Amino acid sequence: METLLINNISEIKKSIKDWKKLNCSIGLVPTMGALHKGHASLIKKAKEMCDKVVVSIFVNPIQFGPNEDYDKYPRTIEKDKNLCEDIGVDIIFAPTPKEMYGENITLSNTELSFVCPPYNIVDCMCGKSRPGHFDGVATVVTKLFNIVEPNYAFFGQKDAQQLFIIKKFVKDLNINVEIIPCPIIRDYDGLAMSSRNTYLSEDERKRALTISQALKKIKSLYSNGITNANILFDTGISILDKNIELDYLEFRDFNTFEKVDKVKENTLVAIAAKVGKTRLIDNEIL
Numbered sequence: 001m002e003t004l005l006i007n008n009i010s011e012i013k014k015s016i017k018d019w020k021k022l023n024c025s026i027g028l029v030p031t032m033g034a035l036h037k038g039h040a041s042l043i044k045k046a047k048e049m050c051d052k053v054v055v056s057i058f059v060n061p062i063q064f065g066p067n068e069d070y071d072k073y074p075r076t077i078e079k080d081k082n083l084c085e086d087i088g089v090d091i092i093f094a095p096t097p098k099e100m101y102g103e104n105i106t107l108s109n110t111e112l113s114f115v116c117p118p119y120n121i122v123d124c125m126c127g128k129s130r131p132g133h134f135d136g137v138a139t140v141v142t143k144l145f146n147i148v149e150p151n152y153a154f155f156g157q158k159d160a161q162q163l164f165i166i167k168k169f170v171k172d173l174n175i176n177v178e179i180i181p182c183p184i185i186r187d188y189d190g191l192a193m194s195s196r197n198t199y200l201s202e203d204e205r206k207r208a209l210t211i212s213q214a215l216k217k218i219k220s221l222y223s224n225g226i227t228n229a230n231i232l233f234d235t236g237i238s239i240l241d242k243n244i245e246l247d248y249l250e251f252r253d254f255n256t257f258e259k260v261d262k263v264k265e266n267t268l269v270a271i272a273a274k275v276g277k278t279r280l281i282d283n284e285i286l
């Protein structure tokens, strides 16, 4: 089946209108491209649940800080198109930054209307070290929802804070879409799939593996009855490679995002760390 590649908003809106007339359910998988097995699992889930599937591919400039990897973020549209075609995606929506935002495409743009999730869930974890990041994510995801009008939208649990924030603004703003969280997909060695893994040298990849190993160890200690977050934290730290730069290792209630001292069912344990220049995140839900 041929996947249609559409770059402009008015054109995709025409297809959406036709699908709506036929009462088709629509699934949206928002991505920044460089698609891997993790994305493939989201797309497959969308295919199972929906009559029509749109994958958006857009490296969103307004969610990158000035010193982040916007320019070098992998762009592999031909490969992405093949993957989408294999799974049976109906449309890839791949707009240019200009199509999405006009001429002013920076995070500090004061002329653009932003969707700004509440401070308490943004000014922690990834949002703390990436100021403005989640405003950029919430804004682009809202635009994609307004353009594609999906019944369902699929997001990976690897970006746990992003998922929480998206669910929150969808509820707060009464956006008519159901958010479907999808489990983390890991590579053969346990590393969580990420488009940024392509930045890692062989040696960095070995060091990066200690992130998923630390999470696994914490999970197994918890299964053996240890619930004290300080003890679990110390164990996690002892497993992480000494040459990686830890940003955070935190325990939070997955439903409220409050920090927890005593770990219980549905506690999110999340790690962010820089391996060389590459920032990686991973988590487990206990």
Ligand code: PAF
Binding pocket: 030, 031, 032, 058, 060, 063, 137, 140, 141, 159, 162
């Ligand atoms: O998770 C991502 O790839 C991005 O943050 C998203 C949701 C596609 C928004 O640009």
